[in-house]
Amino acid sequence: MTDPAPMLPPKDTAITYILWFFLGVFGVHHFYMGKVGRGILWLLTGGLFLIGWIVDLFTIPSQVRNVNARRAMGYR
Template sequence: MICNRCGFDNPQDVHYCKQCGADLSAQAPSAPPPYQPQPNQWNPPPPNYYVQPSYPAYMEVISPSSRWVALILCIFLGTLGIHRFYVGKIGTGILYLLTGGAFGIGWIVDIIMIACGSFTDSYGAQLKQ
């Protein structure tokens, strides 16, 4: 037990400080130091942890889906979401199918995005020319 008066570290079984003679039973017991993790301690990821592979910055990934086929499908069958099924975006394809091309707004946005070349497939790859 550490004496509050002089700071001497006394054994637990004594009632008076061996250095200054202060009464140790009257003072509150000292709290343990807060937990501090060890430096350079490495915690491995959980077993089901998955890191999506990234491609180098200089490598351009091109989708096997054609931009022109997607544009034609979007123009003629865009309210049904067929162009989204074509590029692999199944979830939004179903949404477009049920809502009429997201009430026509999403359909028009997709036509513009495909025409400009900023539309991507389900993996985020640009559509081929």
């Protein structure tokens, strides 16, 4: 039998907001949360032409909660 996946540390909302503020147009906050596909999309489109960057201002808390819930269940 294999051991269950080790518990992954939770992501922090404050760190996500700091990354969003300074480097969010490049998608760094999405890379931090493990959302590589979305990070690449932000990187190539300038945060979806800044509209997605502004939307993230309001959705980061729920995004971090969802990522942390998935990590608690053992998903990466």
